[in-house]
Amino acid sequence: MTTFDPLFYPYSSQRNAVYARNGMVATSQPLAAQAGLDILKKGGNAVDAAIATAACLTVVEPTSNGIGGDAFALVWMKDELHGLNANGPAPQSISIDAVKQAGHEQMPTHGWTPVTVPGAPAAWQALSQRFGRLPLTEVLQPAIDYAEQGFPISPTLGYYWNIAYQRFSEVLEGEQYRGWFDTFAPQGRAPRIGEIWSSPGHAATLRSIAESGAESFYRGELAEQIDAHSRAHGGYLRKEDLASFKPEWxxxxxxxxxxxDVWEIPxxxxxxxxxxxxxxxxxxxxxxxxxxxxxxxxxxxxxxxxxxxxxxxxxxxxxxxxxxxxxxxxxxxxxxxxxxxxxxxxxxxxxxxxxxVYLATADDEGNMVSYIQSNYMGFGSGIVIPGTGIGLQNRGHSFSLDTTHDNRLEPGKKTYHTIIPxxxxxxxxxxxxxxxxxxxxxxxxxxxxxxxxxxxxxxxxxxxxxxxxxxxxxxxxxxxxxxxxxxxxxxxxxxxxxxxxxxxxxxxxxxxxxxxxxxxxxxxxxxxxxxxxxxxx
Structure with a gap:
């Protein structure tokens, strides 16, 4: 039972609370929220809605998350709270010595060095397999449609996209970053507010993830593409790192x-x-x-x-x-x-x-989901695998190169993580x-x-x-x-x-x-x- 006063509005000048009975999706982008609601109306539950919303956010809010990021979830289902960690570890071939020999005194922000194994696609599959009601192909379809057909840029999205473009234009140099500019600045600039942006490669990747249950991302064609790009540009991530990853309940x-009781992921x-x-x-x-x-x-x-x-x-x-x-x-x-x-x-x-990005969902059966995913620091590492829309996170930037620090970089280790549901x-x-x-x-x-x-x-x-x-x-x-x-x-x-x-x-x-x-x-x-x-x- 809640004790929050529904009439107490001293800070609600922007908008009022929303009341509903059958289902609700709350997130930072209207198109993604509506996609989750559409899945609820098609017979999906709160978990299906959360996956649909999360996948959609990789398309309609790429300034904050992507297919190549991590994810965490708290799921209330069957009178129990379940936690899902889908944060990937550092590659097995990386080490403090290797990073220092490459000329870094601390973990860099951009490029392949801070890239860790992405967990988001595995999170979608794990949630769908354990708790979902609809097939992943149906749940990811709204995201595929927006990537393929395009959508108009919303105000806050456009503002941060332009800031990211200006910053990346100054700090990202070299062939390894061409995929980011080709994908997110195809006209030599950030898309403007109200302008239609699409990403066919992103759509193809989402379709592949949906049809294979994320196998193509971790053990198939997409894994091969990620591995090849990493090798070509001095990265540490390999297809073996992807193949060995599994999210944890x-x-x-x-x-x-x-x-x-206030609950968090450990x-x-x-x-x-x-x-x-x-x-x-x-x-x-x-x-x-x-x-x-x-x-x-x-x-x-x-x-x-x-x-x-x-x-x-x-x-x-x-x-x-x-x-x-x-x-x-x-x-x-x-x-x-x-x-x-x-x-x-x-x-x-x-x-x-x-x-x-953060989202919350609820259905009419009492199921509820708290879900968060991120590329870290906006667009992440600046690495996008050409033709795929896969923007990779730079979560490894949080590692310390101090060998005495608890959060020191180690092969196969997971770093201090900022995103929390x-x-x-x-x-x-x-x-x-x-x-x-x-x-x-x-x-x-x-x-x-x-x-x-x-x-x-x-x-x-x-x-x-x-x-x-x-x-x-x-x-x-x-x-x-x-x-x-x-x-x-x-x-x-x-x-x-x-x-x-x-x-x-x-x-x-x-x-x-x-x-x-x-x-x-x-x-x-x-x-x-x-x-x-x-x-x-």
Missing amino acids: VQPISVNYRGY PAGQGLIALMALNVLKGYTFTERDTVDTHHKQMEAMKLAFIDGLKYITQEDKMTIRAAQLLSDEYAEQRRQLIGDTALQPAPGEPPAGGT GFLTKENRPVGPFGVMGGFMQPQGHVQVVMNMIDFGLNPQAALDAPRWQWLEGKVIEVEPSFPDHLAQSLMRKGHVIRRANSSGGFGRGQIIVRDEQNGVLIGGTESRTDGAIASW
Whole structure:
């Protein structure tokens, strides 16, 4: 049962929450949301809708994700929450020594070196095979149609596409990047808002994935093409790395926050950071959102959680400090004791031993999905396999070349991962999926929207519309343009270094769906900071 007040709208100037009964899809692009809803209306369930939406987003929002990215999902199905990790490891042939011998003192941002095994196509197949109702060929058809026939560029998409083009024109040099420019700037520029863009190669790749159940991507013709391009341009990824990859079904991790269980995917994802912060914050009582004390404690808890996460989070079985230790009540109290009346300079503690798209779907049977996928840092590595539309992620950029760091680069290892889906339950019943995409903003967005709903009674749309902040480093906090000035001034007097951003572009893009168990009604919120949309019936 939810307790969010449907009439409380102090931050809903952009739009109102959406209410529906039979099904709902919330994501950052209207065409993708509608594609998911169409699948629901054809008899698909929430999982089918999530796959359709995710595949469609690789076409209609390529600035944030792609076929060559990673994915994670939390699925409520058959009275149980299931977690899916589809994040690929580093290639077997890469090493710290090899990268340093190639002239790098840190992992590069672009090119083949930071490319890890893509997990998204395998995620679609795994979800479809275990929980889907419709064949993958039918579920991926909307994405294929948009890639083949084209679609008009939406405003936020066009804005970020142009920024990416300008940046890539300056930093991407050489034959290895020709595929990106041929695919995403075929007229020698970024497509303009309202202009029709299509990608026949993208359509052919999606059709191949659908018909083969992703086998062609990992063990077939597409794998051969990826391998050949990597070899030709000094990359480390090989077809053997692709062939050996399988997504993992995992047990989600959680903390109980004021009677609600807040769920995240376990490491190497940074969802652990959101849970650590909430574990500290549950030791306080908050009565009002817009007070100096509320924001101060939130910021301090987030700094402490983040600094621990950056030190300890990596592939779970290689962490020197495990998630259970970091989430212990004893450690939360230890960290809570550090929070005083002024801003602190965060440092990692010692626990006791022991570029992204997000979407949410729900159907009329009670099934719900929290799903996220990304190429990382916008278009990712800048590598596109010619003629395929496969833009490869640069997730390996997160690896450290410091041999003493927990998240150091190793062959076959999975790196610290920024993309995280979230889910709320109460008394072992689903409340609903939530997420806020956007690099290191994500766990910070999770904490803020969860508290907006649970502590302050905001409905999903109001929870998303509320002004956000994000910790950057040390005592530095960046706030949105709409963040109240009197609070910013008061926080500065507490020692926080407050920077006001020029736009809301860096503060994440969220989606939320909650179900009211009393009447089965779905309540959805979508991001006003992008081309967000909710499709429902």
